Amino acid sequence: MRAVIRRGGRLVLDSIAEPEPDKGQVLVKTLACGICGSDLHALHHAPRMAEMAKKAGNVFTMDPARDVVFGHEFCAEVLDYGPQTERRFKPGTRVVSVPNLISPTGIETVGYSNRYPGGYAERMVLSEPLLLPVPNGLPTDHAALTEPFAVGAHAVASASLGDGDTAALVIGCGPVGLAVIAALKARGYGPVIAADYSAMRRKLAETYGADEVVDPTIASPHACWSRMGIPASLRDWRIRVAGGERLKRGIIFECVGVPGVLHGLMEAAPPTAQIVVVGVCMETDKIEPYLGITKEIELRFVLGYSREEFARTLADIAEGRIDAAPIITGTVGLDGVAQAFEDLGRPERHAKIVVEPGRA
């Protein structure tokens, strides 16, 4: 079958062996698969990812020296079943799944495995117990984006938004930032202020329901805090709270993931703010702890999502609380994947490109 393979730090379209479903696994036809920023990163920096995962004590089984077929944001169609399966869905059923695969030797990540192909291949194997059927009528490419939107759902669920007395600032409106905005609005949180240097991304942030969109070259995204009556210093915060005032708390979602952003946010954040780090920065970065101390800033790092958050995100998309359509700025066949990776490096033109392996 045809697949786009990461081979020697490049993407090549080639033929690979058909995957065969092992026990508990299902053979599926890949219908659509989103290209993720992590894939762009893994194309060039896979050894660094492997090294960092090892440092963090995570199992990262991908060997960057060997072939890998990326693709973890997929929607697929059931073709056939391996041994010891319940055959829960009849062939032809469209399904999505968290990108984990239970294999005889342990859990592999679909899209970052040397042994099993990800979604940039015509066919894959998936684990039957992890399959979720796509609700009737939901377009396939929208269902495929359950995964990236689930990242936003988890970030929002992890933030201290509980009592509603909060304001959310989203820094960076690429696919991660947009997923955060979508999840905030789906859960009824606000106001949501969003900032990005790209006009196209600011427009998308508006489409996803941001209440205010800021171009950082024109105004500081942090001007919102004083407008909401949040004092600039911890001392003033304490005086006013002691006087019986109920003040809003600033929740900032860092969705950029490049060195220097975290420091800048700690500098500009209002006292008691929580910074939720969703953007994936793979480099060593510098922060000034004293800034955090003098404002009692809380840093919260997040990764991925739970199976429940994934399932709820699918329902959010299917039931119209999240519209997956606007984020899709391009669709390609397997022969267009390498170019799509290039194009995604230019954020002015694209947010999410979906691969359809069956497309001619």
Ligand SMILES: [Zn+2]
């Ligand atoms: Zn992803």
